[in-house]
Amino acid sequence: MNKTSWILTFIIVAGAVMGWMYYSRSTGQPSAETTPHNLVEVVRTSLQTKVSETGTIMPSQTIEIKSQFSGEVAQLFVTAGQEVQKDQVLAIIRQESSQARQVAQLRASISEERLNVDTAHREWVRAESLFKKGFIPQKELELSHRDYQQSLVRLELAERQLLLALGGNKELFERYRDGSASKTRPEEFQVRSPSQGTVLEVLVHTGEIITSGTATFGGGTILMRIADLSHMVVKAKINEVNIPRVSVGQSVDIRLDALPEKLFTGRVMAIAAQGVKENNLVTYEVSIAIKNAHSDLKPMLTANIDIETTRLENVLTVPLEVLRVKKGDDVVDVLVEGQPQTRKVRVAFRTDTQAIITQGLQEHDQVVVPSFKTEEAGR
Structure with a gap:
């Protein structure tokens, strides 16, 4: 055999081998009849549905501390994070100079009106004596009595103006009225804690001028905020789609990013009556009381909540991964006599992992x- 024949034989053999390899690749895959299928069985079971969202840990109640008087912050006795008791002195406010001048003027006005009352009373008593002796007519007696009544009204008005200038503080008002308060220097007022709690933040500094919480339109300067950290709640914004499934009293599982190893429980205690629209999304604030409060719970921690909503009994379920969408419908592949058949189904509800089927499948x-x-082949 010459050299040309050897080359020709080699080309023929190589072509045959390559053809056989191509044929094996194209036909070597198992057929639909022999392909093993990964199957799941449709079962009846009970499912606990839930609404999951992210919220924020907050105290159940936060108190804003304000002063009844305008003036200068003379002293601060607490710092952020400090625990305080009820009636504990938090700060001292030194009376503002303009308010001190106003109070001085009102006190002078009250003193003047008291003199007027004394004078009018003496004139009325004198007129009564003269009338009884027949020296003056009754009309003059009535005029004297009217002057006395008007002087009492003017005194009461001056005292009311002083009480308003003092922010309604009756104790201090009594001190001014009976003369025990200082007339030569501004008063200093104590700001006390209305309840036991922890100082969340102090918003003023020593020497700062503040406005009264009762005498100004804007509500006055907030000195600090106090809260009882033993009663914490989760505030969460629930989407309008899920809010109909949420109701007061439902159980809640709470997990914190800061404490991933701990599971807290709670209950829905309040649902906002009105939603808030932000970026075309309507949400409703839901408040959740935490049952097993812990000292590690801090305001503003992120909380992941699962609100247990409806418990569905005796329903047909399949894993979500078996569902496909075909021409806008939910479908599954059911094994019938060893062959998969596509079947349209109706999905009533979906959880994170399961779909509840009401039509198209049997137990x-x-x-x-x-x-x-198979998905690639279906395409």
Whole structure:
């Protein structure tokens, strides 16, 4: 055999080998009859549905501390994070100079009106004596009595103006009225804690001028905020789609990013009556009381909540991964006599992992779990 024949033979053999390899690749995959399917069985079970959201840990009640008087912050006795008791002195406010001048003027006005009352009273008593002796007519007696009544009204008005200038503080008003308060220097007022709690933040500094919480339109300067950290809640914004499923009293599982190893529980205690629209999304604030409060709970911690909503009993379920969408409908592949058949189903509800089926499947049906290859072939 010459050299040309050897070359020709080699080309023929190589072509045959390559053809056989190509044929094996194209036909070597197992057929639909021999392909093993990953199956799941349709079962009846009970499912606990839930609404999941992210919220924020907050005290159940926060108190804003304000002063009844305008003036200068003379002293601060607490700092952020400090625990305080009821009636504990938090700060001292030194009376503002303009208010001190106003109070001085009102005190002078009250003193003047008291003199007027004394004078009018003496004139009325004198007029009564003269009338009884027949020296003056009754009309003059009545005029004297009217002057006395008007002087009492003017005194009461001056005292009311002083009480308003003092922010309604009756104790201090009594001190001014009976003359025990200082007339030569501004008063200093104590700001006390209305309840036991922890100082969340102090918003003023020593020497700062503040406005009264009762004498100004804007509500006055907030000195600090206090809260009882033993009663914490979660505030969460629930989407309008899920809010109909949430109701007061439902159990809640709470997990914190800061304490991933701990599970807290709680109950829905309040649902906002009105939603808030932000970026075309309507949400409703839901307040959740935490049952097993812990000292590690701090305001503003992020909380992941699962609100247990409806418990569904005796329902047909399949894993979500068996569902496909075909022409806008939910479908599954059911194994019938060894062959997968596509069947349209109606999904009533979805959880994170399961779908509840109301039409299209029966209990114990064998459903094919789609694989990547079958999905590619279906395309």
